[in-house]
Amino acid sequence: MTLLLRGGRVVDPAREVDAEMDVLVEGDRIAALGADLEAPEGAEVVDADGKVVTPGLIDIHVHLREPGQEYKESIESGARAAAAGGFTAVACMANTVPVNDNRSVTEHIVKEAAKHPYARVYPVGAVSKGLAGEELAEIADMVSAGIVAVSDDGLPVWDSELMRRALQYVQHFDIPLVQHAQDLSLTRGGVMHEGIWSTRLGLPGMPGAGEDVMVARDLALVEDTGGRYHVQHLSTARSLELVRRAKAEGLPVTCEVTPHHLLLTDEEVALSGFSTHTKMSPPLRSESDRQALLAGLADGTVDAIASDHAPHHPDEKALQFSEAPFGVVGLETTVSLCLDRLVRPGVISLERLVALLASEPARLMGLPGGSLEPGGPADITVLDLDAEVVIEPADFRSKARNTPFGGWELVGAPVLTVVAGVVQRPSEWAAA
Amino acid sequence: MSETVWERKDLLGIAELEPAEIGLILDTAESFREVAERPIKKVPTLRGKTVVNLFFEPSTRTRSSFEIAEKRLSADGLNFSTSGSSLVKGENLIDTAMNLQAMAPDLIVIRHQHPGVPHMLARRLEAGVINAGDGAHEHPTQALLDAFTIRAHKGRLEGLDVAIVGDIEHSRVVRSNIHLLTKMGATVTVAGLRTMMPIGVESLGVRVVHRLEEAVADADVVMMLRVQKERLGGGKLFPSDDEYFQLFGLTRRHLQAAKPDTLVMHPGPMNRGVEIASDVADGPQSVILEQVANGVAVRMAILYLLSGAQREAA
Numbered sequence: 001m002t003l004l005l006r007g008g009r010v011v012d013p014a015r016e017v018d019a020e021m022d023v024l025v026e027g028d029r030i031a032a033l034g035a036d037l038e039a040p041e042g043a044e045v046v047d048a049d050g051k052v053v054t055p056g057l058i059d060i061h062v063h064l065r066e067p068g069q070e071y072k073e074s075i076e077s078g079a080r081a082a083a084a085g086g087f088t089a090v091a092c093m094a095n096t097v098p099v100n101d102n103r104s105v106t107e108h109i110v111k112e113a114a115k116h117p118y119a120r121v122y123p124v125g126a127v128s129k130g131l132a133g134e135e136l137a138e139i140a141d142m143v144s145a146g147i148v149a150v151s152d153d154g155l156p157v158w159d160s161e162l163m164r165r166a167l168q169y170v171q172h173f174d175i176p177l178v179q180h181a182q183d184l185s186l187t188r189g190g191v192m193h194e195g196i197w198s199t200r201l202g203l204p205g206m207p208g209a210g211e212d213v214m215v216a217r218d219l220a221l222v223e224d225t226g227g228r229y230h231v232q233h234l235s236t237a238r239s240l241e242l243v244r245r246a247k248a249e250g251l252p253v254t255c256e257v258t259p260h261h262l263l264l265t266d267e268e269v270a271l272s273g274f275s276t277h278t279k280m281s282p283p284l285r286s287e288s289d290r291q292a293l294l295a296g297l298a299d300g301t302v303d304a305i306a307s308d309h310a311p312h313h314p315d316e317k318a319l320q321f322s323e324a325p326f327g328v329v330g331l332e333t334t335v336s337l338c339l340d341r342l343v344r345p346g347v348i349s350l351e352r353l354v355a356l357l358a359s360e361p362a363r364l365m366g367l368p369g370g371s372l373e374p375g376g377p378a379d380i381t382v383l384d385l386d387a388e389v390v391i392e393p394a395d396f397r398s399k400a401r402n403t404p405f406g407g408w409e410l411v412g413a414p415v416l417t418v419v420a421g422v423v424q425r426p427s428e429w430a431a432a
Numbered sequence: 433m434s435e436t437v438w439e440r441k442d443l444l445g446i447a448e449l450e451p452a453e454i455g456l457i458l459d460t461a462e463s464f465r466e467v468a469e470r471p472i473k474k475v476p477t478l479r480g481k482t483v484v485n486l487f488f489e490p491s492t493r494t495r496s497s498f499e500i501a502e503k504r505l506s507a508d509g510l511n512f513s514t515s516g517s518s519l520v521k522g523e524n525l526i527d528t529a530m531n532l533q534a535m536a537p538d539l540i541v542i543r544h545q546h547p548g549v550p551h552m553l554a555r556r557l558e559a560g561v562i563n564a565g566d567g568a569h570e571h572p573t574q575a576l577l578d579a580f581t582i583r584a585h586k587g588r589l590e591g592l593d594v595a596i597v598g599d600i601e602h603s604r605v606v607r608s609n610i611h612l613l614t615k616m617g618a619t620v621t622v623a624g625l626r627t628m629m630p631i632g633v634e635s636l637g638v639r640v641v642h643r644l645e646e647a648v649a650d651a652d653v654v655m656m657l658r659v660q661k662e663r664l665g666g667g668k669l670f671p672s673d674d675e676y677f678q679l680f681g682l683t684r685r686h687l688q689a690a691k692p693d694t695l696v697m698h699p700g701p702m703n704r705g706v707e708i709a710s711d712v713a714d715g716p717q718s719v720i721l722e723q724v725a726n727g728v729a730v731r732m733a734i735l736y737l738l739s740g741a742q743r744e745a746a
Contacts, residue, residue: 198630200607203547203569273552273555320546320548320552
């Protein structure tokens, strides 16, 4: 099978390319890039005139809920949501039921993902057995079955000794240890950021220090062990500063931020009238935290934007604020939010956005793709920077609807993706 | 009498009220105050109206106060509390509310341990919703009865210095009182242990002090808050009742150093010997039982206004 994407503006930060070019795909590989490429006989031609062609976007932090909670999301619906959102690959967290802490669960995910190739699905294994934070999971076994990183996400690796050993152990496999940084003794019982809005609303707070304390501890252990360490959904100014300094010292540290932490603050809980779609962990932070994250995007401290796509059933999110589960979905909103709220106002360049969503995530998790290099995998995203969209949760391909961004009017959207040389057209699929 | 007409379906908090609306409730309560002094303590104002008292958290005082207010207005009241309700069976809160709605009540009084629950229900229910306390968020009827009591003694709210002392972090009473008193032109000082002082409370327009003596010094009113032992996390906020009393318990010694006509208030129930000494609670400056009496009149006024009876009469 041959595919020619014709006339698009190719933005490929890993190769420092930003030019109008055609992209030729043969089979599941990129064959060539260049001006006015000849379409081979029988090739499918996609007109990308006026569009932007990028390496396939990668969301390194999603929850697909399979196995065990398919009423929230499944690998199939999650992979479709990824495609609809412009992503060609996702990394799914281990807090499924049962937990992905052993080879058989990893194999199940890999096998299911192969049946639904709308996007590549890379499993992340648990650090500890049962996410209990006590004993190491069988990481070598899971690596051979296909995990790309380890994380107890949803929970921190809390025990300092386990963290130290895990940072040593993962070096045998050259994978990062991915941390949900939260000191539970500071955040337990909290349901939103501790600040003037939790004070006004009388809701139990989660202080920013709950994250900072854990990042600081972890960085000391990274310095001692040399293990690769990635901070998930980093949300505070002080944690960002800790990462910035650690990077300056040359430590093997990376971090991601989410669109909701970049675009919303704790005030949203009040403005929305206690909407449970503003409840997630870590919580929406203060405006000064938000500004620090935006600065971190621009100055390179932040390595990736990831959605922390956390689907929940509407009945679960219909509970009162304090009782509803944490989490919001993001696969189908991230790209438009970033194009409209980060690139259009000039917070970051389009090239930087593609780095944050493709080349850097690929690099930090050691994934294939992330660039449009000839010979590399034919994973491609096409964006329309002028498309006007309204976020309509009812149209999501995800099974879940829990987004704080419903009704937002945005400019810029994904048009299609190519996964392993196959064009995905989510607009032809019905909403879940 | 105020010329304001009540337009809101619900009374969810003081934060969203205009000063004129607060004034209207207080003025309306004045006219209901004398009902309690009649030999037959009942008026026909809300005859044929149904009020549901939906209490998800134990409450004796507030619930009794609403019940008496409803009876004195001739409304039909229904009590619905967690014990024996479908909530213990795990029914979703919204389902419970929709079931009640199906019985077409006119007003629902709700108390819940979690902030925002009355707001969530108010959006879905046709009935008017009265917040009788939502977690540590708001307790608007308490703040209104406190204001009524202060006004009855001082003749005004504007220009008064009010000190609110105690567990500021876990108190819904303090949040509603701060909103109400600052809107009406009083100056509010909050005082308490640093471990029980919510972050950024100054942003609500109050002065923060950490010594009881300092809080009481120039106060026209001292409002003591209950130490909510059930909300405190296992000895991490203060080590013992005795030590709390040493630091923040109101005693005669404090009052002797204050203005002679300082009012002493407490929303109840009191922990005698923890936040307040018995001789102060029962002393001449205490208006604690008056607060309770006024609560009925204020709640009658709120039920009356939310029922639409004022609009219909206008």
